[in-house]
Amino acid sequence: MKWNIYQGSPLALSVTLSSGQAFRWRKDSTNVWWGTIGNLGVALSKPNEGADAPLYWQTFPLENRWEVVSDYLRLDVDVDALYREWIKREPAIAEATRRFRGLRVLRQPPQECLFSFLCATCNTVTKIERTVSKLALRYGEPIASPNEENGEQTPELFAFPTLLALAEADEALLRSDLWGYRAPRVIQAARSLSILPSDYLLALRQRPLAEVRSALTSLHGIGTKLADCIALFSLDKDEAVPVDTHIRQIAVRHFAPLLSEKSLTPRVYAEIENAYRDRFGDYAGWAQQYLFFGELKRAETLAGCPD
DNA sequence: GCTTAACCTGGACGC
Protein backbone atom coordinates (compact mmCIF):
# COMPACT_ATOMS: atom_id res chain seq x y z
CA MET A 1 0.00 0.00 0.00
CA LYS A 2 1.31 3.42 -0.96
CA TRP A 3 1.00 5.87 1.95
CA ASN A 4 0.19 9.57 1.65
CA ILE A 5 1.47 12.02 4.25
CA TYR A 6 -0.41 14.92 5.83
CA GLN A 7 1.14 17.47 8.12
CA GLY A 8 -1.05 20.33 9.24
CA SER A 9 -3.69 20.70 11.93
CA PRO A 10 -2.92 18.95 15.23
CA LEU A 11 -4.48 15.51 15.48
CA ALA A 12 -4.42 13.03 18.38
CA LEU A 13 -5.19 10.01 16.23
CA SER A 14 -5.44 7.20 18.79
CA VAL A 15 -7.28 9.35 21.32
CA THR A 16 -9.80 10.47 18.69
CA LEU A 17 -10.48 6.97 17.38
CA SER A 18 -10.79 5.39 20.84
CA SER A 19 -12.72 8.09 22.68
CA GLY A 20 -16.12 6.44 22.44
CA GLN A 21 -17.41 8.28 19.38
CA ALA A 22 -16.94 5.57 16.74
CA PHE A 23 -16.76 1.89 17.50
CA ARG A 24 -15.28 0.03 14.51
CA TRP A 25 -11.70 1.34 14.31
CA ARG A 26 -9.05 -1.28 15.08
CA LYS A 27 -5.32 -0.80 15.62
CA ASP A 28 -3.03 -3.58 14.36
CA SER A 29 0.33 -4.69 15.75
CA THR A 30 2.15 -2.12 13.57
CA ASN A 31 0.09 0.75 15.03
CA VAL A 32 -2.00 1.22 11.88
CA TRP A 33 -5.66 2.07 12.47
CA TRP A 34 -8.09 0.37 10.06
CA GLY A 35 -11.67 1.49 9.61
CA THR A 36 -14.35 2.51 7.16
CA ILE A 37 -16.05 5.72 6.10
CA GLY A 38 -19.16 4.76 4.15
CA ASN A 39 -18.06 2.28 1.47
CA LEU A 40 -14.43 3.36 1.68
CA GLY A 41 -11.76 1.45 3.60
CA VAL A 42 -9.30 3.70 5.43
CA ALA A 43 -5.84 3.14 6.95
CA LEU A 44 -4.37 5.79 9.28
CA SER A 45 -1.08 5.81 11.13
CA LYS A 46 1.09 8.12 13.19
CA PRO A 47 4.46 6.43 13.65
CA ASN A 48 5.69 9.34 15.76
CA GLU A 49 4.05 10.53 18.97
CA GLY A 50 2.51 13.96 19.25
CA ALA A 51 -0.45 15.82 17.82
CA ASP A 52 1.78 17.67 15.31
CA ALA A 53 3.54 14.54 13.97
CA PRO A 54 2.80 13.62 10.33
CA LEU A 55 -0.26 11.51 9.58
CA TYR A 56 0.15 8.63 7.12
CA TRP A 57 -3.07 7.75 5.35
CA GLN A 58 -4.58 5.84 2.45
CA THR A 59 -8.06 4.85 1.27
CA PHE A 60 -9.23 1.83 -0.71
CA PRO A 61 -10.41 0.44 -3.03
CA LEU A 62 -10.64 4.04 -4.32
CA GLU A 63 -7.23 5.49 -3.45
CA ASN A 64 -6.15 8.95 -2.29
CA ARG A 65 -9.59 10.21 -1.20
CA TRP A 66 -8.18 12.89 1.11
CA GLU A 67 -11.35 14.99 1.01
CA VAL A 68 -13.24 12.10 2.64
CA VAL A 69 -10.61 11.54 5.34
CA SER A 70 -10.10 15.22 6.23
CA ASP A 71 -13.85 15.82 6.33
CA TYR A 72 -14.33 12.84 8.68
CA LEU A 73 -11.54 14.01 10.99
CA ARG A 74 -12.77 17.64 11.02
CA LEU A 75 -9.26 18.91 10.34
CA ASP A 76 -10.72 22.32 9.43
CA VAL A 77 -11.44 23.10 13.10
CA ASP A 78 -8.78 25.23 14.82
CA VAL A 79 -8.61 23.38 18.12
CA ASP A 80 -5.87 25.54 19.66
CA ALA A 81 -8.12 28.59 19.28
CA LEU A 82 -10.94 26.67 20.98
CA TYR A 83 -8.68 25.76 23.91
CA ARG A 84 -7.76 29.40 24.50
CA GLU A 85 -11.41 30.41 24.61
CA TRP A 86 -12.45 27.51 26.84
CA ILE A 87 -9.67 27.96 29.40
CA LYS A 88 -10.44 31.67 29.72
CA ARG A 89 -13.99 30.79 30.72
CA GLU A 90 -13.41 27.50 32.60
CA PRO A 91 -9.86 26.75 33.83
CA ALA A 92 -10.95 23.24 34.90
CA ILE A 93 -10.67 22.09 31.27
CA ALA A 94 -7.01 23.12 30.91
CA GLU A 95 -5.59 19.75 31.94
CA ALA A 96 -7.79 17.82 29.48
CA THR A 97 -6.82 20.09 26.57
CA ARG A 98 -3.15 19.59 27.46
CA ARG A 99 -3.40 15.80 27.77
CA PHE A 100 -5.59 15.27 24.73
CA ARG A 101 -4.46 18.09 22.42
CA GLY A 102 -5.61 17.23 18.91
CA LEU A 103 -8.64 15.18 19.99
CA ARG A 104 -11.35 15.81 17.42
CA VAL A 105 -15.08 15.24 17.27
CA LEU A 106 -15.65 13.15 14.14
CA ARG A 107 -18.12 13.81 11.33
CA GLN A 108 -19.37 10.25 10.90
CA PRO A 109 -21.86 8.91 8.38
CA PRO A 110 -25.11 9.45 10.35
CA GLN A 111 -26.56 6.01 9.73
CA GLU A 112 -23.66 4.11 11.29
CA CYS A 113 -23.54 6.59 14.16
CA LEU A 114 -27.27 6.21 14.86
CA PHE A 115 -27.26 2.42 14.99
CA SER A 116 -24.03 2.31 16.99
CA PHE A 117 -25.49 4.47 19.73
CA LEU A 118 -28.69 2.47 19.66
CA CYS A 119 -26.48 -0.27 21.10
CA ALA A 120 -25.03 1.99 23.79
CA THR A 121 -27.90 1.99 26.27
CA CYS A 122 -26.79 0.38 29.52
CA ASN A 123 -23.70 -1.08 27.88
CA THR A 124 -19.91 -0.84 28.01
CA VAL A 125 -17.67 0.58 25.29
CA THR A 126 -15.96 -2.80 24.81
CA LYS A 127 -19.28 -4.53 24.26
CA ILE A 128 -20.56 -1.79 21.96
CA GLU A 129 -17.45 -2.26 19.81
CA ARG A 130 -17.97 -6.00 19.57
CA THR A 131 -21.70 -5.74 18.95
CA VAL A 132 -21.47 -3.12 16.19
CA SER A 133 -18.63 -5.00 14.50
CA LYS A 134 -20.71 -8.17 14.49
CA LEU A 135 -23.57 -6.26 12.87
CA ALA A 136 -21.32 -5.08 10.02
CA LEU A 137 -19.80 -8.54 9.63
CA ARG A 138 -23.21 -10.18 9.35
CA TYR A 139 -25.09 -7.66 7.23
CA GLY A 140 -22.46 -5.37 5.62
CA GLU A 141 -20.72 -5.71 2.25
CA PRO A 142 -17.00 -6.58 2.33
CA ILE A 143 -14.59 -3.88 1.20
CA ALA A 144 -11.83 -4.97 -1.19
CA SER A 145 -8.44 -4.90 0.54
CA PRO A 146 -5.60 -2.74 -0.80
CA ASN A 147 -2.75 -4.37 -2.71
CA GLU A 148 -0.47 -5.99 -0.18
CA GLU A 149 3.25 -5.27 -0.36
CA ASN A 150 6.18 -6.45 1.75
CA GLY A 151 4.05 -9.06 3.48
CA GLU A 152 1.60 -6.43 4.81
CA GLN A 153 -1.48 -7.96 6.41
CA THR A 154 -4.69 -6.00 5.98
CA PRO A 155 -7.72 -6.87 8.09
CA GLU A 156 -11.05 -7.71 6.48
CA LEU A 157 -13.31 -4.65 6.51
CA PHE A 158 -17.05 -4.38 5.99
CA ALA A 159 -19.17 -1.37 5.04
CA PHE A 160 -21.91 -0.56 7.51
CA PRO A 161 -25.13 -2.40 6.52
CA THR A 162 -27.81 -0.71 4.44
CA LEU A 163 -31.19 0.22 5.94
CA LEU A 164 -32.78 -2.48 3.81
CA ALA A 165 -30.47 -5.15 5.22
CA LEU A 166 -31.16 -4.01 8.79
CA ALA A 167 -34.91 -3.71 8.22
CA GLU A 168 -34.95 -7.36 7.15
CA ALA A 169 -32.56 -8.56 9.86
CA ASP A 170 -33.47 -11.54 12.00
CA GLU A 171 -34.27 -10.51 15.57
CA ALA A 172 -33.13 -13.81 17.09
CA LEU A 173 -29.77 -13.53 15.31
CA LEU A 174 -29.31 -9.96 16.52
CA ARG A 175 -30.09 -11.02 20.08
CA SER A 176 -27.49 -13.75 19.85
CA ASP A 177 -25.00 -11.14 18.56
CA LEU A 178 -25.17 -9.36 21.96
CA TRP A 179 -27.87 -6.85 21.01
CA GLY A 180 -30.22 -8.31 23.64
CA TYR A 181 -33.34 -6.25 24.25
CA ARG A 182 -32.01 -3.65 21.82
CA ALA A 183 -32.46 -6.02 18.84
CA PRO A 184 -36.08 -5.07 18.01
CA ARG A 185 -35.12 -1.38 18.23
CA VAL A 186 -32.55 -1.86 15.44
CA ILE A 187 -35.10 -3.44 13.13
CA GLN A 188 -37.82 -0.94 14.01
CA ALA A 189 -35.54 2.09 13.50
CA ALA A 190 -34.32 0.69 10.16
CA ARG A 191 -37.90 0.16 8.99
CA SER A 192 -38.93 3.66 10.06
CA LEU A 193 -35.96 5.23 8.27
CA SER A 194 -36.28 3.11 5.13
CA ILE A 195 -39.62 4.70 4.22
CA LEU A 196 -38.17 8.23 4.47
CA PRO A 197 -36.14 9.97 1.69
CA SER A 198 -32.69 8.41 1.32
CA ASP A 199 -30.96 11.68 2.32
CA TYR A 200 -33.22 12.22 5.36
CA LEU A 201 -30.49 11.85 8.00
CA LEU A 202 -27.84 13.76 6.02
CA ALA A 203 -30.29 16.62 5.43
CA LEU A 204 -30.57 17.05 9.21
CA ARG A 205 -27.06 18.58 9.11
CA GLN A 206 -28.71 21.74 7.76
CA ARG A 207 -31.34 21.89 10.54
CA PRO A 208 -31.04 23.42 14.05
CA LEU A 209 -30.31 21.20 17.06
CA ALA A 210 -33.85 21.34 18.47
CA GLU A 211 -35.27 20.09 15.17
CA VAL A 212 -32.61 17.37 14.86
CA ARG A 213 -33.39 16.16 18.38
CA SER A 214 -37.09 16.10 17.72
CA ALA A 215 -36.59 14.11 14.50
CA LEU A 216 -34.31 11.56 16.14
CA THR A 217 -36.31 11.05 19.32
CA SER A 218 -39.38 10.27 17.21
CA LEU A 219 -37.62 6.96 16.46
CA HIS A 220 -38.36 4.20 18.96
CA GLY A 221 -35.39 3.52 21.23
CA ILE A 222 -33.75 6.94 20.83
CA GLY A 223 -34.10 9.34 23.72
CA THR A 224 -32.52 12.75 24.33
CA LYS A 225 -29.07 11.46 25.23
CA LEU A 226 -28.67 9.25 22.18
CA ALA A 227 -30.12 11.96 19.93
CA ASP A 228 -27.46 14.36 21.23
CA CYS A 229 -24.71 11.79 20.57
CA ILE A 230 -25.88 11.31 16.99
CA ALA A 231 -26.29 15.08 16.50
CA LEU A 232 -22.78 15.79 17.79
CA PHE A 233 -20.85 12.94 16.19
CA SER A 234 -22.50 12.90 12.77
CA LEU A 235 -24.78 15.87 12.17
CA ASP A 236 -22.53 18.92 12.73
CA LYS A 237 -24.24 19.95 15.97
CA ASP A 238 -21.05 21.00 17.77
CA GLU A 239 -23.08 22.59 20.55
CA ALA A 240 -24.89 19.32 21.48
CA VAL A 241 -23.98 18.00 24.94
CA PRO A 242 -25.00 14.38 25.51
CA VAL A 243 -25.53 14.23 29.28
CA ASP A 244 -24.67 10.78 30.62
CA THR A 245 -23.52 9.63 34.05
CA HIS A 246 -19.91 10.71 33.35
CA ILE A 247 -20.76 14.16 32.02
CA ARG A 248 -23.04 14.71 34.96
CA GLN A 249 -20.36 13.74 37.47
CA ILE A 250 -17.90 16.13 35.84
CA ALA A 251 -20.43 18.97 35.97
CA VAL A 252 -21.15 18.27 39.63
CA ARG A 253 -17.44 18.15 40.48
CA HIS A 254 -16.45 21.33 38.65
CA PHE A 255 -19.34 23.71 38.15
CA ALA A 256 -22.80 22.45 39.17
CA PRO A 257 -22.52 20.91 42.68
CA LEU A 258 -26.18 21.60 43.43
CA LEU A 259 -27.24 19.02 40.85
CA SER A 260 -25.57 16.10 42.63
CA GLU A 261 -28.64 14.94 44.55
CA LYS A 262 -31.21 15.31 41.79
CA SER A 263 -32.52 12.64 39.43
CA LEU A 264 -31.70 13.13 35.78
CA THR A 265 -35.11 14.47 34.78
CA PRO A 266 -35.52 16.48 31.55
CA ARG A 267 -35.19 19.67 33.59
CA VAL A 268 -31.92 18.58 35.21
CA TYR A 269 -30.64 17.38 31.84
CA ALA A 270 -31.32 20.86 30.43
CA GLU A 271 -29.63 22.54 33.40
CA ILE A 272 -26.48 20.47 32.89
CA GLU A 273 -26.27 20.99 29.14
CA ASN A 274 -26.80 24.72 29.65
CA ALA A 275 -24.00 24.77 32.22
CA TYR A 276 -21.67 23.34 29.56
CA ARG A 277 -22.94 25.66 26.85
CA ASP A 278 -22.56 28.74 29.08
CA ARG A 279 -18.89 27.89 29.53
CA PHE A 280 -17.87 26.44 26.20
CA GLY A 281 -20.23 28.12 23.73
CA ASP A 282 -20.85 26.85 20.20
CA TYR A 283 -18.34 24.01 20.61
CA ALA A 284 -19.64 22.80 23.98
CA GLY A 285 -19.95 19.29 22.52
CA TRP A 286 -16.24 19.25 21.73
CA ALA A 287 -15.37 20.43 25.25
CA GLN A 288 -17.65 17.73 26.61
CA GLN A 289 -15.69 15.13 24.64
CA TYR A 290 -12.38 16.21 26.24
CA LEU A 291 -13.86 16.05 29.73
CA PHE A 292 -15.64 12.76 28.98
CA PHE A 293 -12.47 11.09 27.73
CA GLY A 294 -10.56 12.40 30.76
CA GLU A 295 -13.22 10.86 32.97
CA LEU A 296 -12.94 7.51 31.13
CA LYS A 297 -9.16 7.51 31.67
CA ARG A 298 -9.68 8.48 35.31
CA ALA A 299 -12.07 5.55 35.81
CA GLU A 300 -9.56 3.17 34.18
CA THR A 301 -6.80 4.45 36.45
CA LEU A 302 -8.97 4.04 39.55
CA ALA A 303 -9.77 0.50 38.39
CA GLY A 304 -6.05 -0.18 38.08
CA CYS A 305 -5.78 -0.38 34.30
CA PRO A 306 -4.15 2.84 33.07
CA ASP A 307 -3.71 3.28 29.25
C1' DG B 1 -43.41 16.34 36.32
C1' DC B 2 -41.09 12.81 38.81
C1' DT B 3 -40.02 7.92 40.16
C1' DT B 4 -39.68 3.21 39.27
C1' DA B 5 -39.10 -1.24 37.04
C1' DA B 6 -38.11 -3.93 33.13
C1' DC B 7 -35.16 -4.83 29.51
C1' DC B 8 -30.00 -8.50 27.76
C1' DT B 9 -25.50 -9.80 28.80
C1' DG B 10 -20.69 -10.39 30.02
C1' DG B 11 -16.98 -8.97 32.85
C1' DA B 12 -15.29 -7.57 37.42
C1' DC B 13 -15.36 -8.46 42.06
C1' DG B 14 -15.98 -10.61 46.59
C1' DC B 15 -16.64 -14.77 48.93
Place this chain on the structure above:
DNA sequence: GCGTCCAGGTTAAGC
Protein backbone atom coordinates in the same frame (compact mmCIF):
# COMPACT_ATOMS: atom_id res chain seq x y z
C1' DG C 1 -17.28 -21.87 41.07
C1' DC C 2 -21.13 -18.94 42.31
C1' DG C 3 -23.84 -14.80 43.33
C1' DT C 4 -24.09 -9.90 42.78
C1' DC C 5 -23.38 -5.63 40.69
C1' DC C 6 -22.81 -2.58 36.97
C1' DA C 7 -22.51 -0.53 32.36
C1' DG C 8 -22.48 6.15 27.77
C1' DG C 9 -30.47 4.69 28.39
C1' DT C 10 -35.33 4.25 26.92
C1' DT C 11 -39.95 3.34 27.68
C1' DA C 12 -44.28 2.93 29.93
C1' DA C 13 -46.96 2.89 33.97
C1' DG C 14 -48.18 4.78 38.29
C1' DC C 15 -48.38 8.50 41.48
